[in-house]
Amino acid sequence: MKNTFLLIVCLAAMISCSKTKEGAVVTGNYENPIKDELVKVELIKHNELTVIDSFYLDTPGDFSLNIKLDEPSFVRLNFYNKHIVNMVLTNDDEVVLVKTDEDFNQPYRITGSQNTDYIYQLTNIKNNFEAQTQDLNAKFIEARNEGNMQALEDIKEEFLDMQNATNYEIKKAIWKMDNSISGLLATSFLDEENEFSFLDSLATKYNEQIPNSSYTQDLVERVNSMRNLAIGSVAPEINLPTPDGEPVKLSSFRGKYVLIDFWAAWCRPCRMENPNVVRMYNEYHDKGFDILSVSLDRDRAAWVDAIQKDNLTWTHVSDLKYFQSEAAAMYKINSIPATYLIGPDGTIIGKNLRGPSLEAKLKEIFGAI
Incomplete structure (x- = not known):
């Protein structure tokens, strides 16, 4: 009986010692904790932020927690919306929050995680x-x-x-x-x-x-x-009317380099960029550069007035449907100004080129003026 009892004790000790930890272990110290306010543990997945745990910190701010994950994940500690500490964790990780003087805006970081070190x-x-x-x-x-x-x-x-x-x-x-x-x-x-x-x-x-x-x-x-x-793909067809009601197709520009310029009369950044676009059009048009401006206006009079005031002498089209424009939906336009540069064969060769980046691309294509 005595031997049996000793065997049971030994087995219990072995089981206790072999018990695996529940997820990633995060320890550390956060200075100046706020009493009765929660520190949040947040998971970022599928571009969504979810609070998966929370805890209170008492003075002096020491803590230890386990984070059980379904898979290696992007997690962050949110200290009162004051300091956000990003981590890339697996269930095998044991990491420590430390204070650092390297970045005044981000005084804390994680040590002990190779995956997190990659992000740093x-x-x-x-x-x-x-x-x-x-x-x-x-x-x-x-x-x-x-x-x-x-x-x-x-x-x-x-x-x-x-x-x-x-x-x-x-x-x-x-x-x-x-x-x-x-x-x-x-x-x-x-x-x-x-x-x-x-x-x-x-x-x-x-x-x-x-x-x-x-x-x-x-x-x-x-x-x-x-x-x-994607760059290299054939640009989707655009077929919209000019201010005079005449339909124009993007494919009618084949053989030229054409900038599809999504803009609107009400868009201040667009209007501020227009003088640069006019200058580049004047410099490179004779070499084979053209522009198809697609307006996301709703007011035809405002659209036409802006074309005249900004001296935009190239082709303009619009269905006057704002961001519900057929072309805007096709090209996934969520904000303006936005541009696509199309090659002579109809393929996309550049995106969101404006100012210096557009000028550099045109110089690359046509050579410096």
């Missing part, structure tokens, strides 16, 4: 780009005040080169994040309108590596919905 890596790349952009903006303002046109052109070129280099660095980093949903989340650092080819390849890769992840499925769905309007 890309955030640093993006922050460096934004800091360099601020420096260029200061130089741009100075050159503009001095009327130094050559310096303005040089700064525009430097910005575009810097932007391309940053995008390349981000894509290179994402591609190395095999089997980590961080690579899927990090696509938010890219301009998806101009990176369809990369996103398509990434969706294929992750669909092979972690096909059951909801984040993979979201990317695959997003890429498939982008396919008809």
Whole structure:
């Protein structure tokens, strides 16, 4: 009997010691907790934010919690809507919240998670780009005040080169994040309108590596919905009337480079951009550049008046249905100004090109004037 009792005790100890933890473990300390206010644990999935847990913090702010997940997930700690700490967690993770002096606006970060470290890596790349952009903006303002046109052109070129280099660095980093949903989340650092080819390849890769992840499925769905309007795809046909009621088709511009310009008389940013568009039209029209402006106006008189006042001498069409326009729906236009650049063969070769980016693309196509 004594031996039997000892065996039971040993078995109980073994079971206790082998018991697995319930999900990811997050510990740490948050300074200056607010009494009687909840800290929220939020899950981001399918582009939706859901509160999955919450807890109170007492002075001195130490905490320990378990987060049980159905799959590797994007989670964040929300401290009173004052500090948001992003995490990419699996049920095997044991991470610690630490204070850092690196970023005044984000004084807390997570340690102990390789997946989260991937996001920090890309955030640093993006922050460096934004800091360099601020420096260029200061130089741009100075050159503009001095009327130094050559310096303005040089700064525009430097910005575009810097932007391309940053995008390349981000894509290179994402591609190395095999089997980590961080690579899927990090696509938010890219301009998806101009990176369809990369996103398509990434969706294929992750669909092979972690096909059951909801984040993979979201990317695959997003890429498939982008396919008809991707760079390299044939631009959907537009067939709308001019102010005189004459129907015009986009396909009638075949053989030319044509900018589809979605705008409206009531759109202040559109009107502010119009002088630049006029200048580029005048410079490149004789070389084979044309414009098809699609108005999202509802008032015909206001539309026609804006065309005349802004000296927009190219082709204009509209069904005067605001954002319910047939063309706006087809091209998924949710805000204006918005543009698509179409090649002579009718394929999309650029999106949302305005100002310096449009001018750079036209110079690339036609050469500098």
